[in-house]
Every structure is written in structure tokens, then in C-alpha cells.
Amino acid sequence: xxxxxxxxxxxxxxxxxxxxxxxxxxxxxxxxxxxxxxxxxxxxxxxxxxxxxxxxxxxxxxxxxxxxxxxxxxxxxxxxxxxxxxxxxxxxxxxxxxxxxxxxxxxxxxxxxxxxxxxxxxxxxxxxxxxxxxxxxxxxxxxxxxxxxxxxxxxxxxxxxxxxxxxxxxxxxxxxxxxxxxxxxxxxxxxxxxxxxxxxxx
Numbered sequence: 001x002x003x004x005x006x007x008x009x010x011x012x013x014x015x016x017x018x019x020x021x022x023x024x025x026x027x028x029x030x031x032x033x034x035x036x037x038x039x040x041x042x043x044x045x046x047x048x049x050x051x052x053x054x055x056x057x058x059x060x061x062x063x064x065x066x067x068x069x070x071x072x073x074x075x076x077x078x079x080x081x082x083x084x085x086x087x088x089x090x091x092x093x094x095x096x097x098x099x100x101x102x103x104x105x106x107x108x109x110x111x112x113x114x115x116x117x118x119x120x121x122x123x124x125x126x127x128x129x130x131x132x133x134x135x136x137x138x139x140x141x142x143x144x145x146x147x148x149x150x151x152x153x154x155x156x157x158x159x160x161x162x163x164x165x166x167x168x169x170x171x172x173x174x175x176x177x178x179x180x181x182x183x184x185x186x187x188x189x190x191x192x193x194x195x196x197x198x199x200x201x202x
Contacts, residue, residue, distance in 0.1 A: 009091040019061040027053045033125035047118040051104035054084040124175035132182025
């Protein structure tokens with residue numbers, strides 16, 4: 001299968017499996033951010049593409065546990081790594097690059113410490129997706145759908161932590177540059193909520 005062939009298979013699969021459906025947009029946005037961040041860096045675009053598109057497979061409905069107690073304990077990363085390797089291999093992805101994709105997926109969260117450039121880029125991009133207008137949308141859509149967030153007030157600490165903790169975790173200069181406008185927007189949004197709702201947000 002050609003390079004475009006396996007990439008087409010990845011996109012088609014994620015488009016079908018991304019449930020709830022609003023989760024689909026995260027993948028193309030993440031890859032676009034990866035391309036921006038990686039400009040001028042020595043990165044393998046195949047690894048960036050595969051890791052960006054496959055990294056959240058284990059959080060989709062149908063791939064994660066349905067039982068709330070099991071879901072609370074669920075670590076989607078091992079599942080995602082194993083299933084991604086199986087799928088990518090079947091689609092004709094270069095097998096010699098699978099380990100790097102797995103490592104980028106393994107270290108894509110803010111708490112992780114990626115060891116090579118593609119993994120750093122994917123992690124920085126994923127952090128940027130938690131800031132700004134998109135980060136706010138992704139947090140707000142969880143209200144009433146995620147058992148952790150029943151009300152607006154439940155999700156506000158997520159937005160506050162995003163702008164207070166995540167920017168310092170970005171590793172690359174281009175990522176930090178891209179974060180500036182997103183941070184300003186997030187702060188403005190939180191300030192506006194405080195002014196409009198006061199103590200009556202609920």
C-alpha cells in the first residue's frame with residue numbers, strides 16, 4: 001500500500017470510530033499543529049501523522065469500558081498502543097517506524113517526558129489543544145456527558161489548571177509562541193465568566 005494509502009486508511013478508520021463524533025476534529029487539528037511545531041525540526045512525518053491520528057483511540061466509545069467503575073480506572077494508552085500497532089501494520093505502515101509511533105503515543109500527555117523529537121512535538125501539540133478557544137470547547141462539551149462534570153462549575157477548575165499549569169510544560173520555542181494567544185483568550189474567557197456570573201455560575 002502506498003503512503004497515501006495507509007494514511008487514507010487511518011483517516012477513514014478514525015472518522016468511523018471517533019465517538020462521540022465531536023472527538024473526530026481533534027485528530028486533524030493535532031496533526032496540523034504538529035506540522036507547525038515541527039517546522040525546522042528533524043522529524044519523521046509518517047511518525048507524526050500516525051501518532052497524532054491514533055493517539056486517542058482508547059478514549060472513544062466502543063474502545064473504552066462502558067462500566068463507570070471500570071472507566072474510572074481505565075488507562076487508554078496501553079490499549080491504544082497495542083491496537084494502533086496492529087491496525088497500522090495491516091494498513092501497510094512502515095514496520096520499522098512502529099516503535100517510534102508507540103513511544104509518541106505513550107508519552108503524549110502533559111505528565112509524560114518524551115525522549116525524542118516526534119514525541120515532543122505530539123505532546124506539545126496535545127497541550128496546545130487544551131488551551132484557547134478549542135481547549136475551552138473541548139472542556140465544555142463534557143458537561144452533562146462526563147460523570148465528572150455535571151455543571152459549569154465542575155469544569156471551571158479544568159480551564160483554570162490549563163492556563164496555570166500547561167504552558168510551563170511546553171518544550172519547544174514554536175509551541176510556546178503558539179500558546180501565547182491561546183492563553184490570553186482563555187484568561188479573557190474566564191474573566192468574562194467571573195464578571196457575568198459572579199457566584200451564580202452553577
